[in-house]
Amino acid sequence: MAGPQPLGDPAPADGLLPAGAAVGAPERDFGVYLHVPFCRVRCGYCDFNTYTATELRGVKQSDYASQAVLEVEAAGRILTDSGLPAREASTVFFGGGTPTLLPAEHLARMLASVRSVWGIAAGAEVTTEANPDSVDEAYLAHLAGAGFTRVSFGMQSAVPRVLATLERTHDPERVPLVVRWARDAGLDVSLDLIYGTPGETLADWRASLEHAIAQAPDHLSAYSLIVEEGTKLARQIRRGELVQPDEDLQADFYELADELLAAAGYSWYEVSNWATDDAHRSRHNLAYWRSQDWWGVGPGAHSHMGGVRWWNVKHPAAYADRVLSGLSPAAGRETLDDATREVERVLLRSRIREGIAVASLSPQGRHEVAGLIADGLIDGAAAIGGSIELTLRGRLLADAVVRRLTD
Structure with a gap:
């Protein structure tokens, strides 16, 4: 289970948002995140808000879709009553946990509730995360028929020894199968990898990258x-019992990933993400990095509207009690001041390839640009053209770049 909730103000029982959340809303995209907090086993490295069957305190996974639908329906009323304009969802993302532990018809029902309450924009990106051993051909076809457009498989590694250390349960040879089934269903495919597992070598990491690239996601x-x-x-x-890799080896892992992915035709668009072209970037995650609006459904889910951020109660039992009682599941919230919003804007937007306009920085931030070019952390030609864009070295030291631009 995840760590403690953020510090913030108590959230009102009716969930209504302050008037400031609506300011500028028509110019912002709106997305929906649906958290499915269930896992078959808990991986040793995981700090996400997820629960195995023995940790549910009597809550049934089979009831969860109905509870999530109740929050979606309440969310529609809350946004309207708070003065937010009607906006269709441009992206929908099912994360976890393992969303695909639920029957496909349950995910389809949750998606249908989003469509009923807000509508789903034409050409919207609709993604679910999945473990390779949690889906089959029929399951993926069902998702595609329900309106899903994309699946993100948690591959993590192609090396059995590394997967065992991570306590992942799937066979690496399952990955080509699920990718083919997803393709046959008409779904776009993303693969998630993790590097730096204790005991992982550079040769192990190369093998995982080559195996992932071979699937042509x-x-x-x-x-x-x-x-x-x-x-x-x-x-x-x-x-x-295990030894954590040092920072130099982590940097070697990252540089190898960028080298092999670039050679295979993938372009980085965010520090940890690569795509075949602009159309296949994760639009949902880009909305986070661009500080757009989203409603997070489910236990522990976070939401953001116009500088107002809130988070739900964490445990599925507490969540069920709230939504079944007609109360907002929000546990706390905060309204970001201008200074905090500016730091977050730089922090998030500096991670994406399109970067930040130099002219939008504070005077101190603009003063740092020449030094960042000299240190090889940002692209000099792009900066002269008016945009802060990280170099490969800058991506490895992204936090340091942000500190210099915002201190």
């Missing part, structure tokens, strides 16, 4: 493993 994500406090993996490292 439309999109690839490569995330550095973060050892979160409170996880089984953190305890194993603390006891000396």
Whole structure:
């Protein structure tokens, strides 16, 4: 289970938002995130808000879709009553946990509720995450028929020893099968990889990248493993059972990923994400990095509307109690001040290839541009043209770039 909730103000029981949330809303995209908080087993590295069957305190997975639909319906009323304009969902994303532990018809029902309450824009991106061993050909065909357009498979590695350390349960040879089934159903495909697992070598990582590229996905994500406090993996490292890779090796992993993916025709568009072309970038995740609006449905889900951010109660039992009682499941919220919004804008937008307009930075931020060029952290030609764009070295040191642009 994830760590503690953020600090914030109590959220009202009716869920109504302050008037400021509506300011500028017609110019912002609107997306919906649906969190499915169930996993068959808990991976040792995972710090997400997920629960196995023994941790549910009597809550039934089979009831979850109905509860999520109740929140979607309430959300529609809350946004209207808070003065937000009617907007169709331009992206919908089912994350977890493992959304595909639920029957396909349950995911379809949840998606249908989004369509009924808000509408789904023509050409919208509709994604679900999935484990390779949680779907079959019929399941993926059902999703496509219900309006899903994209599936993101948690491949993580192609090396059985690495998967065992991560406590992933699928066979690497399952990945080509599920990719083919998704393609046959007409779904776009993304593969998620993790690098830096204790004991993983550069040769292991190369094998995983080559195996992923061989499947010709439309999109690839490569995330550095973060050892979160409170996880089984953190305890194993603390006891000396596993050794965490050093930062230099992590950098080598990233540089190899960028090299092999570029050679295979993939372009980076965010520090940890590559796509075959602009059309196959994750539009839902881009909305996060561009500070657009989204409603997060489910236990522990976070939402954002016009600088107002809130988060739901974490446990599925508490969530069920709230929505079945007609109360907002929000546990807390915060309204970001101008200074915080500016830091977040730079933090998020600097991670994406389109970058940040130099003219939009503070005077101190603009003063740092020449030094960042000299240090090889941002592209000099792009900066002269008016845009902050990270170099490969800058992507490796993105946090340092942000600090210099915002301090």
